Amino acid sequence: MEYLMHGESLEITPELSAILDWAVPPRGKRMPLLIEASAGTGKTTALVLLHEALVRRGQAVLTLTYSQKGHARWLELYRGRAGGDLAPQQAALLCNTLDEFAVRCLRDHSREKRWQAGSLGHAIVDDDRPLLAMRQAVARVNAYLPEAGLEPLRADDESLLLALDLIDNLKAGLTFAQPPFAGFDAELADDYELENLQFALERLGLPPWAFSLFNEYEKCRESLDFLCHGDAAYDLAYEPDAVAAGLRARGVEVVLLDEFHDTKAVHFEIVRAMARAGCAIAVVGDRGQDIFQWRGVTPFSAFDEFMQRWPQTRQLPLSLTYRFGNPLAKAVGGLLQRVNPACASLRCASGRRTAMKRLAVPRAALPGEVVRLIEGGLAAGAAGQDFAVIVPQGQAAFPVMRALQAAGVPYRCDRIAPLHESREARILRAALLLQGWAKPDSFGHLDCKALLQYAAGPSTGLDEDERAALGTLLAERVPGERAPRYIPDHVPMALQMLAERDGAEAVPCDAIALHDWLSRHRVRQWFAGAAPTAAAARASSQALNELVAWIVRDGATAFLAGLDTLATQFARGNVGFGSKVVLTSILHCKGNEWRNVILPEAPSAARLADADLQVVREQYVAMSRAREGLWLLEAT
Numbered sequence: 137m138e139y140l141m142h143g144e145s146l147e148i149t150p151e152l153s154a155i156l157d158w159a160v161p162p163r164g165k166r167m168p169l170l171i172e173a174s175a176g177t178g179k180t181t182a183l184v185l186l187h188e189a190l191v192r193r194g195q196a197v198l199t200l201t202y203s204q205k206g207h208a209r210w211l212e213l214y215r216g217r218a219g220g221d222l223a224p225q226q227a228a229l230l231c232n233t234l235d236e237f238a239v240r241c242l243r244d245h246s247r248e249k250r251w252q253a254g255s256l257g258h259a260i261v262d263d264d265r266p267l268l269a270m271r272q273a274v275a276r277v278n279a280y281l282p283e284a285g286l287e288p289l290r291a292d293d294e295s296l297l298l299a300l301d302l303i304d305n306l307k308a309g310l311t312f313a314q315p316p317f318a319g320f321d322a323e324l325a326d327d328y329e330l331e332n333l334q335f336a337l338e339r340l341g342l343p344p345w346a347f348s349l350f351n352e353y354e355k356c357r358e359s360l361d362f363l364c365h366g367d368a369a370y371d372l373a374y375e376p377d378a379v380a381a382g383l384r385a386r387g388v389e390v391v392l393l394d395e396f397h398d399t400k401a402v403h404f405e406i407v408r409a410m411a412r413a414g415c416a417i418a419v420v421g422d423r424g425q426d427i428f429q430w431r432g433v434t435p436f437s438a439f440d441e442f443m444q445r446w447p448q449t450r451q452l453p454l455s456l457t458y459r460f461g462n463p464l465a466k467a468v469g470g471l472l473q474r475v476n477p478a479c480a481s482l483r484c485a486s487g488r489r490t491a492m493k494r495l496a497v498p499r500a501a502l503p504g505e506v507v508r509l510i511e512g513g514l515a516a517g518a519a520g521q522d523f524a525v526i527v528p529q530g531q532a533a534f535p536v537m538r539a540l541q542a543a544g545v546p547y548r549c550d551r552i553a554p555l556h557e558s559r560e561a562r563i564l565r566a567a568l569l570l571q572g573w574a575k576p577d578s579f580g581h582l583d584c585k586a587l588l589q590y591a592a593g594p595s596t597g598l599d600e601d602e603r604a605a606l607g608t609l610l611a612e613r614v615p616g617e618r619a620p621r622y623i624p625d626h627v628p629m630a631l632q633m634l635a636e637r638d639g640a641e642a643v644p645c646d647a648i649a650l651h652d653w654l655s656r657h658r659v660r661q662w663f664a665g666a667a668p669t670a671a672a673a674r675a676s677s678q679a680l681n682e683l684v685a686w687i688v689r690d691g692a693t694a695f696l697a698g699l700d701t702l703a704t705q706f707a708r709g710n711v712g713f714g715s716k717v718v719l720t721s722i723l724h725c726k727g728n729e730w731r732n733v734i735l736p737e738a739p740s741a742a743r744l745a746d747a748d749l750q751v752v753r754e755q756y757v758a759m760s761r762a763r764e765g766l767w768l769l770e771a772t
């Protein structure tokens with residue numbers, strides 16, 4: 137039988153055949169299946185074929201993915217096999233994200249039935265209820281923090297979002313489902329138990345208020361009746377009966393789970409509930425792509441857990457990569473051996489070649505080199521979207537954005553902030569305005585955002601009421617609109633109000649004055665505290681240095697004008713996807729492939745040899761996105 141995908145013939149290797157054979161045993165005789173395979177080996181393709189093979193045998197199958205991107209990719213491949221389009225209702229029966237599945241189960245089968253049918257779809261999208269619940273939770277915690285000698289928590293939007301991230305991580309890791317947290321009752325606890333709890337928080341690297349905030353947030357969330365991202369899976373993990381009922385209602389007999397490397401403790405509970413409900417389970421993932429290790433607070437290996445829970449699991453590999461050929465395949469295979477020595481060695485499909493070039497470039501010349509490579513490709517007939525520039529952290533793409541803009545090459549940002557919208561650019565814009573170092577002819581929405589960013593900072597001297605007043609002065613919330621409407625006409629009034637506090641100094645705008653302003657306002661510490669990893673904190677600090685150098689070189693007013701031009705061109709260029717170079721970060725490039733990939737700031741071979749496994753994994757993920765060409769640019 138010939139298998140076609142988008143009209144092209146698929147190769148059925150013995151490994152793929154073995155995977156498809158899993159569909160053969162009669163109902164109830166199927167052992168769990170774990171497919172461990174590396175990048176571009178056709179993991180998602182294999183799951184689509186397996187889904188089909190099971191359906192052909194009369195089985196009711198549901199495929200689950202973690203990310204929206206993974207979901208879209210699965211459907212794209214499914215359509216590529218089936219030909220033609222799929223109605224959304226049809227698609228929803230075949231493949232869901234785990235979050236979607238959790239929401240449905242809770243809506244229809246939750247024991248508590250707190251959720252209004254129909255309102256749940258709205259609840260999980262971003263309205264401001266998560267912020268509202270967190271604001272209430274912070275207020276409750278702040279009522280008793282001073283008693284414990286602790287500083288009250290901040291309640292500006294940015295701090296609340298960070299607190300929501302923390303709660304999300306705690307939920308993903310089921311951190312507080314373990315002793316001494318599980319069943320802890322602060323009312324009944326004695327001194328010893330309280331101390332023990334504090335010690336446990338400290339050992340996990342969590343702040344002393346984390347457990348209280350978590351509990352208060354849960355209470356507030358319950359009273360507001362909503363689900364934020366991460367809440368649905370967490371709630372469902374505690375309701376295995378709802379999982380079983382959800383599967384039963386849809387008649388699901390087999391669950392296939394893609395992107396298994398993103399499974400954290402909370403998701404694993406749901407997988408267990410599915411197996412207990414009698415479903416056969418097959419999962420597919422790549423240990424090398426487990427780059428969200430910092431999520432979930434404590435390390436968790438879904439692969440080890442799976443084998444421990446179901447030792448009779450059938451383990452099958454896919455070792456032939458279709459995405460890239462040598463010499464890239466050899467380099468990628470070497471990295472993979474380091475992160476997962478037990479994995480099958482990577483082979484590439486015959487006839488495939490993927491060029492890999494390592495260039496040492498002075499740091500200042502890196503952006504220019506990126507543009508040169510892209511322009512060379514465009515001149516040779518490639519399209520913009522054939523190129524992806526993947527940086528370790530979003531901020532590292534700022535100089536590339538400026539260089540692309542100067543060269544007139546349109547780009548789009550995939551889940552990284554464009555320079556003009558970044559918090560680093562905003563805070564410096566605020567400094568220039570407040571100190572009177574820049575004197576723009578008129579104000580725009582970026583100025584409003586800059587002042588609001590500044591107002592959220594730790595050392596503005598503003599209290600919560602003043603912050604709120606500034607918020608309403610500069611931005612208006614319109615019901616039904618997600619983004620606020622900014623009011624640039626009010627910037628002069630806001631500047632006056634803030635300048636009284638900030639105390640403009642009659643010093644020239646030079647590097648010393650700018651760095652001095654940043655340290656007086658504790659900006660680096662503030663941004664570092666908000667960064668998910670130490671590397672992200674360093675990138676933010678480095679970006680501040682580079683922007684300061686830009687201001688000093690071009691002058692404050694020209695700096696702001698440069699950002700405005702960037703914003704205008706970006707808005708014009710960011711419409712649609714056609715023909716734009718993609719700028720993204722390693723954390724967000726998973727699940728994608730491009731003809732050409734450029735990695736500025738790539739570690740040298742020597743540095744990589746000494747790097748820790750997280751860095752190796754990240755490099756593996758980034759390098760394995762390329763189909764035809766990869767450039768590794770090392771800064772010298």
Ligand SMILES: Nc1ncnc2c1ncn2[C@@H]1O[C@H](COP(=O)(O)OP(=O)(O)OP(=O)(O)O)[C@@H](O)[C@H]1O
Nearest residue numbers: 146147174175176177178179180181458459727728
């Ligand atoms: N059996 C096959 N024969 C030919 N081409 C294949 C086969 N399986 C996959 N491919 C092609 O290889 C590429 C990668 O496939 P796929 O996206 O399924 O890989 P993956 O392992 O899920 O990737 P990753 O996890 O790195 O994002 C696609 O272009 C796909 O069409």
